[in-house]
Amino acid sequence: MVKNKVIDGHLHIEAFKGEEGPFINCFEKYRDEAGIKSYNICAIPHLTHNADAISSAANNIQCAFYKLAYPNVFAHGCLEHFDTAIPETTKPGFDYVTQYNELMEIGLDGIKMLEGKPDYHKRIGKNLLHPELMRFYAEAEKNQTHIVFHVNDPIEFWDPALATPDRIKIGWYYGDGTFETHQGLYDQAEAILEAFPNIKITFAHFYFCGEKPEKLQKLFDKYPNVNVDITPGTEMYFSFEKNHDFYRDFFIKNSTRILVGTDGTHPWPARFPIWCMDRLYRFITTDDVMPTFDDKPLTGLKLPDEASENILFKNFERRVSEAPKPINKAALKAYIDKYLPTITAENTAAAIRELAKQLD
Numbered sequence: 564m565v566k567n568k569v570i571d572g573h574l575h576i577e578a579f580k581g582e583e584g585p586f587i588n589c590f591e592k593y594r595d596e597a598g599i600k601s602y603n604i605c606a607i608p609h610l611t612h613n614a615d616a617i618s619s620a621a622n623n624i625q626c627a628f629y630k631l632a633y634p635n636v637f638a639h640g641c642l643e644h645f646d647t648a649i650p651e652t653t654k655p656g657f658d659y660v661t662q663y664n665e666l667m668e669i670g671l672d673g674i675k676m677l678e679g680k681p682d683y684h685k686r687i688g689k690n691l692l693h694p695e696l697m698r699f700y701a702e703a704e705k706n707q708t709h710i711v712f713h714v715n716d717p718i719e720f721w722d723p724a725l726a727t728p729d730r731i732k733i734g735w736y737y738g739d740g741t742f743e744t745h746q747g748l749y750d751q752a753e754a755i756l757e758a759f760p761n762i763k764i765t766f767a768h769f770y771f772c773g774e775k776p777e778k779l780q781k782l783f784d785k786y787p788n789v790n791v792d793i794t795p796g797t798e799m800y801f802s803f804e805k806n807h808d809f810y811r812d813f814f815i816k817n818s819t820r821i822l823v824g825t826d827g828t829h830p831w832p833a834r835f836p837i838w839c840m841d842r843l844y845r846f847i848t849t850d851d852v853m854p855t856f857d858d859k860p861l862t863g864l865k866l867p868d869e870a871s872e873n874i875l876f877k878n879f880e881r882r883v884s885e886a887p888k889p890i891n892k893a894a895l896k897a898y899i900d901k902y903l904p905t906i907t908a909e910n911t912a913a914a915i916r917e918l919a920k921q922l923d
C-alpha cells in the first residue's frame with residue numbers, strides 16, 4: 564500500500580566500518596530491500612561500555628557526511644558533554660545553545676537526546692533541567708526543532724530480583740541506588756514539558772508506557788506537540804499483544820502522535836532493520852499473526868489507511884520536513900575544525916580527518 568513512502572525515524576551509526584562495509588552507505592541495502600522511502604540517522608553520545616568510543620561530535624560529523632553522500636536521508640545531531648565531573652558547568656564556547664545552532668547550521672534535521680536514559684544520565688551527571696539545557700529547550704521550542712528524546716527505560720531494569728549477570732554486565736541494572744529512579748526521570752522530563760509546553764519532542768520507545776497507556780494519553784491530551792515512536796523496546800509489543808483491542812483503538816485515536824523506527828545500528832548487519840521493518844509494517848497495516856520479538860506472537864492491528872499513513876510517514880514529514888535539509892559544507896568544515904581537537908580516540912580522529920578531505 565504505502566510501503567515506498569515509509570520513513571524509519573530511528574537508526575544509529577556506532578562505527579566507521581562494519582562487516583558489510585563502511586558506514587557511509589550502511590542503510591542503503593536496508594532501504595532497498597525493505598522498500599522504504601527514507602530513514603533518519605540519530606547521532607548518539609557513546610556509552611562507556613562501548614570500547615571503541617566515538618564522541619558525540621564524531622557521530623554528528625558522520626551523520627553530516629552521510630547526508631552529503633545521500634541527500635535524501637535525514638539525520639538528527641546530538642549534544643556533546645564535557646566536564647562531566649563538574650555537573651554545574653559547561654565548557655566555555657561549547658554551551659548547548661551554541662552546539663545546537665552549529666548542528667542546525669550544518670543542516671541536520673533535528674536533535675537526538677539520550678540524556679534521559681538512566682545509564683547515560685548518570686554518566687553525564689546532569690539533571691535534565693540543567694540551566695544550560697533549559698536554554699537549549701527554549702531555542703528548540705522557539706524554532707520548532709524536532710527532538711527525538713530517550714527518557715527512561717523499562718521499570719524492570721530497577722528490579723534487583725531481575726538483575727541477571729548479563730544485564731548487570733551491560734550496565735542495565737539501575738537498582739543499586741546510584742541511578743535516578745524511574746519516576747524521577749519521568750518527573751524531570753515532564754518538568755521540561757511544563758516549562759516548554761510547545762516543545763516538539765518525540766519520546767523514543769513509547770516513553771516506556773506499554774503497561775501504562777493512560778499516562779501517555781494524559782501527556783498527549785495536555786501537550787499537543789508530544790509524540791512517541793514505537794521503536795522496539797520489545798517489551799511494549801508484549802503489552803500491545805496482551806491488550807490488542809485496547810491498543811487498536813489507542814493507535815487509531817492517537818494516530819497523529821506515533822512514529823515508527825527500528826533502531827537498526829551500523830555496524831550490525833542490515834538484516835535486523837529489514838526484518839524489524841517488515842514486522843512493524845505488518846503490525847500497523849495487517850492482521851497477520853507473526854512470531855516477533857523473542858519469537859513471541861504479535862497480532863497486527865490492521866489500522867485504517869489514514870492512521871497507517873500517519874504513523875508510517877506523515878507524522879515524520881509533518882514534524883521534521885518532507886525533504887531533508889541540505890548540508891552546508893562551510894559550516895561542517897568549521898564544526899570539524901572546532902571539534903576535532905576534542906576527539907580523543909586517535910583512530911576516530913584519523914577517520915574524521917580522512918572524511919574532511921572531501922571538503923577541500
Ligand SMILES: [Zn+2]
Nearest residue numbers: 573574575826
Ligand atoms: Zn535508539
